[in-house]
Amino acid sequence: MEIGVFSFGDVQRENGKLGPTRDAITNLLEAIQLADKVGLDFFGVGEHHTEYFPASSPSTILAAAAATTKNIKLGSAVTVLSTDDPVRTYQQFSTANIISGGRVEIIAGRGSSTESFPLFGYSLQDYDKLYAEKLDLLLQINALKEHEKISWEGTFRPPLDKVEIVPQSKKPLKIWLATGGNPESTIRAARLSMPIAYAIIGGRMSRFVPLIELYREAGKQYGTEKALEVSIASPGFIAENAQDAKDTFWDAWSSTMTTLGKVRGFAAPTRDHYDAESNHDGALFAGSPQEIADRIIELHKRIGHTRHFFQMDVGQMPHDKYLKAIELLGTKVAPLVREALAK
Amino acid sequence: MKIGIIGAGRLGTSLARLSLNGGHEVAIANSRGPESLELATKVLIPGARPAELTEVVRDTDFVILALPFHQAIQLDKTLFDGKLVIDATNYWAPVEGTIEVLDASELSSSEYIQQYFDTARIVKSLNHIAYNELEEHTGTGRVVLVASDDDDAKQRVVHYIESLGFDASNGGTLAEGLHFQPDTQLFNTRFTRDQLDS
Numbered sequence: 001m002e003i004g005v006f007s008f009g010d011v012q013r014e015n016g017k018l019g020p021t022r023d024a025i026t027n028l029l030e031a032i033q034l035a036d037k038v039g040l041d042f043f044g045v046g047e048h049h050t051e052y053f054p055a056s057s058p059s060t061i062l063a064a065a066a067a068t069t070k071n072i073k074l075g076s077a078v079t080v081l082s083t084d085d086p087v088r089t090y091q092q093f094s095t096a097n098i099i100s101g102g103r104v105e106i107i108a109g110r111g112s113s114t115e116s117f118p119l120f121g122y123s124l125q126d127y128d129k130l131y132a133e134k135l136d137l138l139l140q141i142n143a144l145k146e147h148e149k150i151s152w153e154g155t156f157r158p159p160l161d162k163v164e165i166v167p168q169s170k171k172p173l174k175i176w177l178a179t180g181g182n183p184e185s186t187i188r189a190a191r192l193s194m195p196i197a198y199a200i201i202g203g204r205m206s207r208f209v210p211l212i213e214l215y216r217e218a219g220k221q222y223g224t225e226k227a228l229e230v231s232i233a234s235p236g237f238i239a240e241n242a243q244d245a246k247d248t249f250w251d252a253w254s255s256t257m258t259t260l261g262k263v264r265g266f267a268a269p270t271r272d273h274y275d276a277e278s279n280h281d282g283a284l285f286a287g288s289p290q291e292i293a294d295r296i297i298e299l300h301k302r303i304g305h306t307r308h309f310f311q312m313d314v315g316q317m318p319h320d321k322y323l324k325a326i327e328l329l330g331t332k333v334a335p336l337v338r339e340a341l342a343k
Numbered sequence: 344m345k346i347g348i349i350g351a352g353r354l355g356t357s358l359a360r361l362s363l364n365g366g367h368e369v370a371i372a373n374s375r376g377p378e379s380l381e382l383a384t385k386v387l388i389p390g391a392r393p394a395e396l397t398e399v400v401r402d403t404d405f406v407i408l409a410l411p412f413h414q415a416i417q418l419d420k421t422l423f424d425g426k427l428v429i430d431a432t433n434y435w436a437p438v439e440g441t442i443e444v445l446d447a448s449e450l451s452s453s454e455y456i457q458q459y460f461d462t463a464r465i466v467k468s469l470n471h472i473a474y475n476e477l478e479e480h481t482g483t484g485r486v487v488l489v490a491s492d493d494d495d496a497k498q499r500v501v502h503y504i505e506s507l508g509f510d511a512s513n514g515g516t517l518a519e520g521l522h523f524q525p526d527t528q529l530f531n532t533r534f535t536r537d538q539l540d541s
Contacts, residue, residue, distance in 0.1 A: 114437045124438045125413055182352050183383045184373075203475030214386040221382060265435075265525025267532045 001300060001341050003334040004042030004309035005035050005326060006077035006233055009055030013316040021054035027319050028055060029064055034323055036069035038330025042309050044077025044107060044233070049115040052259060052316070059092035066100030074100060077233060077309070078109030078178040078197070082130040083116040085157055086138035087165055094169045102170065107197050108135060109178035110185070122156075130156055132188075135177070139192065141165050142172045176231065186211050190218035195229035204281045205299055208232075212303050231307035232299070235314065236285030238292055238328040239321070248321055249286035250274055255315030285310055289332035296333070297340045344503060345370070347403035349396065349418070350410030351380050354431065354474040358409055359388040361477055365506040368392075372399040374414070400426060405499070407469065408432050412452060413439040416459045423463040427496050429503075430456045431469040433525055451520035453490065466491040466500045467520040468511075471530045481508030484535045488514030488523050510536050 009024040032043045043065065045058035055061065058076040065074050074096070079089060089106065097104035110131040111117070117124045133154045144150060144165065153159040176197040179185035189196040196215055198208055212230055219225035237249035250271060258268040278284040285292050296308050310329065313322045346362045348355045351373040359369045369391040373380055380393035396418070400406055405427035408415045412432040434445045434452035444450045450458075453467035467490040472480070487509040491497040497513070504511035514523060523529040 118437070123440075125440060127438075180353075183356055183387060184352065187383065202473070204479060207475060207478070210387050214383060217386050218382055261531075265433075265527075266530055267528060273533070 002041035002307040006044035008046045008048040008053035010313035032065040036072040040330045042073045044075045046077045063096040075105035078107045080111040081108040083120045090141045105174040107176040187218045193224035193227040197231045199233045230305040236310040238325045242288040252315035252317040293336035345403040347399035347406035355409035357474045357477045370394045370399045372396040453520045464493045464496040471523040490514035490520040
């Protein structure tokens with residue numbers, strides 16, 4: 001069972017306003033380096049293009065992290081593949097992967113926020129077609145043998161005529177399919193023999209149990225079950241004291257949900273709603289190290305996931321508290337989980 | 344009742360499960376044909392029947408639009424002549440492409456749907472509650488609003504919403520559906536009848 005972190009880059013608050021986006025990038029690199037030091041298994045950087053989540057170029061940050069960390073696996077979380085060029089995506093992640101000695105992965109999503117579509121000139125109405133075509137090309141490139149050339153033709157980018165895509169990694173990159181729980185995406189991952197990354201950002205965790213059963217059932221149908229693997233990405237936060245963790249994360253999470261609500265047209269969340277979701281079967285993992293470890297273990301017994309990773313820096317989370325939470329995740333939560341699952 | 348659901352994503356499968364629990368028969372369709380839905384139906388909504396779109400419209404008491412707005416207004420509208428249709432869609436400007444009368448809130452998105460499906464009986468409902476809260480909030484007194492220009496259709500949908508375990512409340516006419524669309528206080532907010540009254 002791997003324990004990790006993911007981040008979209010979180011801009012700090014300065015004098016009541018949003019600080020510079022550049023500081024979020026240096027903070028993020030520092031966080032990844034700390035996660036490596038405290039023995040965490042994975043750090044993911046999620047492509048976003050906003051003034052509050054500025055990690056628009058995950059592969060660049062990951063390349064820097066690749067050169068300055070030792071053991072931690074590094075990935076996007078997610079790459080918005082629908083609005084990117086799969087050739088470029090492979091090149092960038094393969095480069096970082098080579099620098100890291102084989103620790104880099106791609107988590108490829110259709111995109112949960114919409115900013116990258118107008119930014120790069122794509123239509124949201126092509127959402128699924130874009131993803132299907134680009135994923136197909138990325139998987140083909142990733143499966144090429146040493147010095148093998150590719151020819152390819154599609155709708156959304158110029159054809160490739162017997163070209164070699166360089167630099168090639170020694171082994172194919174691990175590429176996950178990311179989804180928020182769409183049944184068709186779940187079946188697609190099984191059909192393509194891909195590990196699946198569920199982002200569960202609200203509601204009850206148990207809602208995903210039947211979906212994971214669908215993934216495994218589809219794997220049997222397509223004969224891919226041996227390749228299948230489930231990871232869970234959750235919002236969460238750790239502090240020594242459970243109430244501190246819940247209060248600190250409430251400030252940050254409610255701030256980010258209020259901002260998102262304005263963009264997406266929903267009302268700001270209430271503390272009651274938050275309290276209901278940050279316990280037991282809820283989607284928010286804010287609490288003490290023991291509490292969070294227990295919830296991961298409990299969930300693992302139900303769904304057999306192999307990785308659980310947490311987004312803890314949202315809504316201008318103070319950087320020192322964020323670093324402390326990463327430390328606790330690595331030094332307290334992860335050992336508790338490993339110990340329990342080794343029994 | 345016999346319920347038809349168009350769209351087998353997160354919303355469609357959640358509504359299917361809730362309807363089955365409410366004692367209804369469910370037929371469900373997507374754009375790729377019933378074979379593509381067999382496995383998902385078996386695992387996620389056992390008891391529901393995957394079917395062609397035409398059957399789902401023809402053989403049911405009413406249908407629910409549980410697909411993106413821009414896909415709903417590409418369906419063959421002649422299939423829906425006289426049909427009772429629950430419009431659970433929302434118009435999301437960045438996703439749907441620009442429709443000026445909706446951007447300016449001159450029409451509710453369900454009035455636009457009614458203009459498109461001009462001979463169908465449109466009822467706006469189930470659009471203001473998140474799919475992941477449907478099964479969580481059933482039986483809690485949460486209000487689901489029902490709006491239509493057709494009182495008989497509205498009444499039938501009220502009965503259906505109540506059978507799912509929600510408190511169905513009169514949301515007025517389709518034009519008044521503007522009050523529970525995105526960017527309103529009621530959208531995606533949990534409220535009971537007492538809270539609604541105040």
